[in-house]
Amino acid sequence: xxxxxxxxxxxxxxxxxxxxxxxxxxxxxxDGIYKTTGEAKYxxxxxxxxxxxxxxxxxxxAHARITKINVDAAKKSKGVQGxxxxxxxxxxxxxxxxxxxxxxxxxxxPEQAEDAIAAIEVEYEVLEHWVDEADVEGARAAGRAxxxxxxxxxxxxxxxxxxxxxxxxxxxxxxITHCCWETHGSTCVWDGRSLTAYLSTQNVSGxxxxxxxxxxxxDVDIESTEVVCQYEGGGFGSKFAADTWGxxxxxxxxxxxxxxxxxxxxxxxxxxxxxxxxxxAEVKIGIKNDGKMVAWDSVHWGTSGVGGGGVSTGVTPYxxxxxxxxxxxxSISTNTGGARAWRAPNHPQGCALTQTAMExxxxxxxxxxxxxxxxxxxxxDRAQHPxxxxxxxxxxxxxxxxxxxxxxxxxxxxxxxxxxxxxxxxALHSWGGGAHPSSCxxxxxxxxxxxxxxxSQDIGxxxxxxxxxxxxxxxxxxxxAIKVNVGRSSYPVSGGSGGSxxxxxxxxxxxxxxxxxxKELFAKVAPRLNASADQxxxxxxxxxxxxxxxxxxxxxxxxxxxxQPIEVMQTHRGDExxxxxxxxxxxQIADVSVDTETGIVRMNKYVAVQDVGxxxxxxxxxxQVHGAVIMGIAFxxxxxxxxxNATGRFINSDMVNYKLPRLGDxxxxxxxxxxxxxxxxxxAEHDRGVVGLGEPPVISPxxxxxxxxxxxxxVRVPTLPLTPDRVLAALEKGGDA
Amino acid sequence: MRDQEKHRPQDGGFSRRNFLKGxxxxxxxxxxxDRSAQADNNASTAPVYGPEARQVTLKINGKKQTxxxxxxxxxxxxxxxxxxxxxxxxxxxxxxVCGSCTVMIDGKAQYACGILAVQAEGKExxxxxxxxxxxxxxxxxxxxxxxxxxxxxxxxxxxxxxRALLNKNPDATLDEVQKGLGGNICRCGTxxxxxxxxxxxxxxxx
Numbered sequence: 001x002x003x004x005x006x007x008x009x010x011x012x013x014x015x016x017x018x019x020x021x022x023x024x025x026x027x028x029x030x031d032g033i034y035k036t037t038g039e040a041k042y043x044x045x046x047x048x049x050x051x052x053x054x055x056x057x058x059x060x061x062a063h064a065r066i067t068k069i070n071v072d073a074a075k076k077s078k079g080v081q082g083x084x085x086x087x088x089x090x091x092x093x094x095x096x097x098x099x100x101x102x103x104x105x106x107x108x109x110p111e112q113a114e115d116a117i118a119a120i121e122v123e124y125e126v127l128e129h130w131v132d133e134a135d136v137e138g139a140r141a142a143g144r145a146x147x148x149x150x151x152x153x154x155x156x157x158x159x160x161x162x163x164x165x166x167x168x169x170x171x172x173x174x175x176i177t178h179c180c181w182e183t184h185g186s187t188c189v190w191d192g193r194s195l196t197a198y199l200s201t202q203n204v205s206g207x208x209x210x211x212x213x214x215x216x217x218x219d220v221d222i223e224s225t226e227v228v229c230q231y232e233g234g235g236f237g238s239k240f241a242a243d244t245w246g247x248x249x250x251x252x253x254x255x256x257x258x259x260x261x262x263x264x265x266x267x268x269x270x271x272x273x274x275x276x277x278x279x280x281a282e283v284k285i286g287i288k289n290d291g292k293m294v295a296w297d298s299v300h301w302g303t304s305g306v307g308g309g310g311v312s313t314g315v316t317p318y319x320x321x322x323x324x325x326x327x328x329x330x331s332i333s334t335n336t337g338g339a340r341a342w343r344a345p346n347h348p349q350g351c352a353l354t355q356t357a358m359e360x361x362x363x364x365x366x367x368x369x370x371x372x373x374x375x376x377x378x379x380x381d382r383a384q385h386p387x388x389x390x391x392x393x394x395x396x397x398x399x400x401x402x403x404x405x406x407x408x409x410x411x412x413x414x415x416x417x418x419x420x421x422x423x424x425x426x427a428l429h430s431w432g433g434g435a436h437p438s439s440c441x442x443x444x445x446x447x448x449x450x451x452x453x454x455x456s457q458d459i460g461x462x463x464x465x466x467x468x469x470x471x472x473x474x475x476x477x478x479x480x481a482i483k484v485n486v487g488r489s490s491y492p493v494s495g496g497s498g499g500s501x502x503x504x505x506x507x508x509x510x511x512x513x514x515x516x517x518x519k520e521l522f523a524k525v526a527p528r529l530n531a532s533a534d535q536x537x538x539x540x541x542x543x544x545x546x547x548x549x550x551x552x553x554x555x556x557x558x559x560x561x562x563x564q565p566i567e568v569m570q571t572h573r574g575d576e577x578x579x580x581x582x583x584x585x586x587x588q589i590a591d592v593s594v595d596t597e598t599g600i601v602r603m604n605k606y607v608a609v610q611d612v613g614x615x616x617x618x619x620x621x622x623x624q625v626h627g628a629v630i631m632g633i634a635f636x637x638x639x640x641x642x643x644x645n646a647t648g649r650f651i652n653s654d655m656v657n658y659k660l661p662r663l664g665d666x667x668x669x670x671x672x673x674x675x676x677x678x679x680x681x682x683x684a685e686h687d688r689g690v691v692g693l694g695e696p697p698v699i700s701p702x703x704x705x706x707x708x709x710x711x712x713x714x715v716r717v718p719t720l721p722l723t724p725d726r727v728l729a730a731l732e733k734g735g736d737a
Numbered sequence: 738m739r740d741q742e743k744h745r746p747q748d749g750g751f752s753r754r755n756f757l758k759g760x761x762x763x764x765x766x767x768x769x770x771d772r773s774a775q776a777d778n779n780a781s782t783a784p785v786y787g788p789e790a791r792q793v794t795l796k797i798n799g800k801k802q803t804x805x806x807x808x809x810x811x812x813x814x815x816x817x818x819x820x821x822x823x824x825x826x827x828x829x830x831x832x833x834v835c836g837s838c839t840v841m842i843d844g845k846a847q848y849a850c851g852i853l854a855v856q857a858e859g860k861e862x863x864x865x866x867x868x869x870x871x872x873x874x875x876x877x878x879x880x881x882x883x884x885x886x887x888x889x890x891x892x893x894x895x896x897x898x899x900r901a902l903l904n905k906n907p908d909a910t911l912d913e914v915q916k917g918l919g920g921n922i923c924r925c926g927t928x929x930x931x932x933x934x935x936x937x938x939x940x941x942x943x
Contacts, residue, residue: 028881028882028884029881029884029886032880032881032884032886033873033877033878033881035880035886035889035892035893036873036876036877036878036880036881036885036886036889036892036893036896037824037865037866037868037869037873037874037877037893037896038823038824038825038864038865038866038893038896039824039866040889041823042823042826042890044826045817045823045826047817047818047821047823053818109807109818110814110818111807111809111810179924180888180924181826181828181835181837181888181890181891181923181924181925182826182828182888182890183828231888231889232888233826233828233888233889233890234887234888234890234924234925235888265830266828266829266830266832267830459888460886460887460888460889460925461887462884619884620884622884623884623887623927623929623930624887626926626927626928626929626930627887627925627926627927628926629926630923630926630928630929631924631925631926634926654829654830654832655828655829655830655832655834655835655922656829656832656834660922660924661928662918662919662921662922662928663914663915663918663919663921663928663931663932664915664916664918664919666928666929669929
């Protein structure tokens with residue numbers, strides 16, 4: 001059946017499925033106990049001696065000009081040790097979104113800092129704003145719409161002419177925020193001309209220069225910055241920068257000669273510290289009676305903030321691309337905080353805007369959507385993964401089996417006779433996730449200790465644990481025997497944690513370093529075992545001559561090193577077959593119940609089938625998928641940035657009104673990771689090498705859940721999240737919604 | 738939006754008044770609820786605190802600790818900012834909605850941001866640091882086994898909430914776990930592991 005691409009394997013490739021020792025198993029996090037007991041110290045937890053507490057004053061207006069600003073009273077306020085003016089804190093400055101940072105203060109206690117902020121006088125001339133991301137006509141009239149040129153491929157008109165049916169629909173996915181549980185910020189400590197920034201970041205190696213340069217531009221005499229982050233309370237793509245408030249904290253600490261902690265408030269976090277661009281689309285699809293898509297025409301609009309932006313046409317349509325396509329995008333400039341990379345940039349929106357339309361097309365034909373998607377697998381995107389179609393076909397079968405598709409699926413609108421209707425919905429996704437550049441230094445000490453150092457970070461994905469497993473696999477040691485040192489920029493440079501590139505990067509560099517260190521150890525040990533180095537293997541805490549009883553245990557072996565440890569520096573730059581790779585797919589199916597009287601959608605069951613190359617830690621890999629699905633349930637059902645057109649304010653920028661699902665809201669979630677046991681596809685996946693996983697499983701839930709709701713109630717609820725009011729409105733509008 | 742609302746209990750009247758009347762928990766609670774008329778009724782009999790800092794003695798994890806804080810300071814801020822006990826986190830700006838600061842007060846799970854430090858005097862406060870003995874609490878161990886964490890910022894609040902739930906209801910069912918832990922939010926999506934952990938320990942009868 002499948003024709004998997006044969007490639008020459010890297011000399012550092014992972015062992016075959018039958019030879020692996022610990023990778024692929026469920027391994028608990030090496031730092032898990034510190035998180036559960038509260039011992040783990042985050043940037044926001046640090047209380048160095050003489051710490052000052054920072055607070056911000058931000059703009060309440062979406063669009064305004066500052067006519068007066070006076071910080072004299074704040075400077076004199078009790079306990080205040082420093083006041084910092086951001087670039088916009090000046091008469092005449094134009095404020096272009098709510099939450100724009102203006103003034104930072106540092107005081108002896110948090111309360112004193114708050115009092116000082118309250119003492120600042122600012123007057124504004126309020127200007128006209130535009131915050132509506134969905135109203136494209138209004139935006140045009142207000143001069144806020146930028147019509148980008150349509151991109152075409154094939155002959156769109158001819159494509160529609162040959163179609164048996166043309167389906168049209170409207171779809172929407174609003175802006176959501178990253179909503180990191182630990183807000184953005186840092187604790188900054190100086191020692192002479194050297195700054196240590198304990199920054200909540202997903203970019204340890206990439207942020208020191210931002211501090212040093214930013215402070216130099218403020219005329220601070222600075223020699224160097226070290227960024228430290230041992231634990232980070234969530235980033236999701238929004239924590240790559242020092243940020244203006246990081247510079248402010250460092251500046252205030254420098255001026256006061258005391259450490260400063262400055263974390264954003266929840267409101268400011270939601271307003272300015274990152275969001276995911278919105279998309280609203282008009283979609284037209286030409287299909288043949290057998291389900292083949294032959295033509296696509298879409299125009300979508302949305303915003304990334306003041307600069308316009310929005311969702312790329314690269315994801316409209318998503319994954320399935322008919323031969324004849326026209327896609328257009330309109331950027332709307334809104335007076336809202338700027339977008340940042342949000343987990344799988346563009347993909348969740350593209351999936352929600354277009355695989356919904358495709359499911360509508362299947363429904364219009366009365367076709368089972370699984371059959372519909374299978375029918376179109378020949379036009380699936382293969383750029384990331386040449387065997388994508390084969391993998392998707394396998395995943396569709398596994399997912400259908402796990403959800404009980406044959407028993408639970410019914411044609412659209414036949415979700416039961418009562419008020420509560422049940423339905424199934426499906427979506428597919430794709431992501432790259434190749435390795436980022438990563439360097440590490442690995443040491444094997446004569447006493448048997450093994451340590452690695454790299455300027456990476458564990459943002460909660462389990463990075464430290466998979467590093468330990470990668471080394472342990474190579475040296476024949478358990479993961480908890482490896483000391484993993486990350487989270488300091490003085491360690492070897494390793495990439496930021498974005499785009500699902502970390503697991504490949506750090507497992508690549510550490511695998512290479514461990515292989516090289518193992519070679520050196522084998523060379524030392526071989527004479528003692530009367531063997532040549534290439535006859536040795538490291539397994540189960542022993543160095544053994546393969547196929548014999550001649551062996552040394554690990555400590556005996558490392559004892560032969562003398563006084564000097566083995567020290568190996570390695571860099572992984574770009575994927576190598578069998579070690580790290582790129583390109584994954586995934587299929588997800590939602591089973592929901594919708595109460596047609598209240599509009600409430602309940603999750604019954606959710607199946608996520610995910611291929612991800614070689615899996616290092618099955619436990620944390622499954623956690624990534626569970627978490628992604630739950631985050632997806634959030635943006636499918638509850639979560640959105642709500643802007644008030646009258647005042648220009650983000651009116652739910654707090655955790656009372658920015659709704660996230662709770663523990664009882666998620667239903668049953670079944671995760672199936674493709675593994676060697678899954679036949680030829682599984683073995684081929686394992687042999688590809690490690691691919692990143694943070695992004696892909698968060699892509700499909702919006703479309704899958706929307707499709708399930710449509711299947712249940714017989715009409716499309718066009719815009720996410722599928723809140724009761726939207727569900728009821730769609731039901732009221734009826735079948736032509 | 739002023740950033741100053743951080744760390745301040747939800748209290749419209751309180752911030753305007755800038756002082757607190759009444760020493761009993763009840764009087765303080767009425768002030769928090771902005772029922773200022775009631776608070777005023779107590780004015781003749783109750784001492785007046787603030788705005789200056791005063792010494793507050795808190796019994797935390799069995800140990801008495803004295804801290805000098807203004808009456809407006811929440812228990813959460815007293816723990817985190819004044820006593821360097823940082824397991825409890827503030828993820829919702831002390832709006833009493835996210836549960837990341839969950840502690841046990843006299844054995845009952847409560848948001849540490851929802852009570853003033855002065856109100857907590859005389860009460861038994863147990864934070865995540867106080868769970869377990871020489872070995873970590875079985876709840877914490879179960880969280881590790883079931884990988885009930887990602888970034889980990891909400892995790893200490895969850896472990897305390899699970900411990901409090903199981904103390905009260907050692908045989909909690911799935912339905913009871915879902916309802917009992919509804920006061921805690923996780924952004925990374927660790928609910929599957931949390932649920933498995935709670936049920937695991939419940940079955941073990943720990």
